Structures are given as C-alpha cells and as structure tokens.
Amino acid sequence: MSALNLVKSNLQIRSWWLNAILIFCTFMTFIYMPWDIFIKPLAEDQEVWFGYMFTDWGAKITAFPHWMIYGAGMYGLWAMKSWLHPWAALYIFQIAFSMFLWSFLSGDNTGLMAGAAISVMFLFLAYKFWTSKSVFKN
Structure with a gap:
C-alpha cells in the first residue's frame, strides 16, 4: 500500500473534527514546535501554561512538554489509542x-470577552472528546 493510500484509509476511521485535530497535532509536532524551540529567537518566545505566560528561557524549556504532548496526541489519534481519550x-x-485565566489576568475587558468566547469553544471540544470514548479502541 502506498503512503498516500495509507493516509487516506487512516483518515476514514475517525470523524472530521478528530481528523482536524490530528492534522493540527502533526503540524505542531513536525513543523511548528521544532521551529519554535530551535529557530525562533529567544526574545520572541512565549509559552502559556495554566494561564501564566513564560518568556525567554522559561518559554524554551516549557516548549518541550508542549512538543511531547502534540507528538503523543498525533500518535494517539493516528492509532486511535484508548489511553488518549x-x-x-x-x-x-x-x-x-x-x-x-490568561485573558482575565491581562486586565483588558476586550481580551476577557475574547478569552471567554475561546474558552467556551475549547470546553465544547473537551466535551466532544470526553463523550467520544467509544471511538478510541486500540
């Protein structure tokens, strides 16, 4: 089976929104995170964890767990691993x-409203994942 056929057949085993997350995790694993860690200038680097923004070396160091999370997400979605659920x-x-939390701590009302709206979208996505246990069988 060719690589293209393998990808096509794999993309048919999950819903469109899980495929979108798989593609996002693949991009983050192989393109963005290596660039972020190894090429992006230290002065421009930022990583957010639990609402706190890390910069400079703190961002570089905390980028590695992000990289591992995206890689695990990519593998877990590709193979539909039950541990991912x-x-x-x-x-x-x-x-x-x-x-x-990040938008709240910024003190900007416009940012707070945008942060709340984005949070609601992520809460919906978390709910979708939580209720999709049956599709993670391997």
Missing part, C-alpha cells in the same frame, strides 16, 4: 481554563 479531554479542558 481521558488525557486529551483533560488537556483541552486545561487549555479552556488557561485561555480564560
């Missing part, structure tokens, strides 16, 4: 919490 939902919930 609870952890992906919890991680996405943490993103929703972090987005709201």
Whole structure:
C-alpha cells in the first residue's frame, strides 16, 4: 500500500473534527514546535501554561512538554489509542481554563470577552472528546 493510500484509509476511521485535530497535532509536532524551540529567537518566545505566560528561557524549556504532548496526541489519534481519550479531554479542558485565566489576568475587558468566547469553544471540544470514548479502541 502506498503512503498516500495509507493516509487516506487512516483518515476514514475517525470523524472530521478528530481528523482536524490530528492534522493540527502533526503540524505542531513536525513543523511548528521544532521551529519554535530551535529557530525562533529567544526574545520572541512565549509559552502559556495554566494561564501564566513564560518568556525567554522559561518559554524554551516549557516548549518541550508542549512538543511531547502534540507528538503523543498525533500518535494517539493516528492509532486511535484508548489511553488518549481521558488525557486529551483533560488537556483541552486545561487549555479552556488557561485561555480564560490568561485573558482575565491581562486586565483588558476586550481580551476577557475574547478569552471567554475561546474558552467556551475549547470546553465544547473537551466535551466532544470526553463523550467520544467509544471511538478510541486500540
């Protein structure tokens, strides 16, 4: 089976929104995170964890766990691993919490409204993951 046929057949085993997350995790694993860690200037680097923004070396160091999370997400979605189900939902919930907390701590009402709206979208995505346990069988 050719690589293209393998990818096509694999993309047919999950819903469109899980495929979108798989593609996003693949991009983050192989393109963005290596660039972010190894090429992006230190002065421009930022990583957010639990609503707190790390910069400079703190951002470089905390980028490695992000890289591992995206890689695990990519592999877990590609193979539809059962261990991904609870952890992906919890991680996405943490993103929703972090987005709201970060926007709240910024002190800007416009940012707070945008953060709340984005948080609601991530909460919906976390809910979708949480209720999709049956598709993670391997």
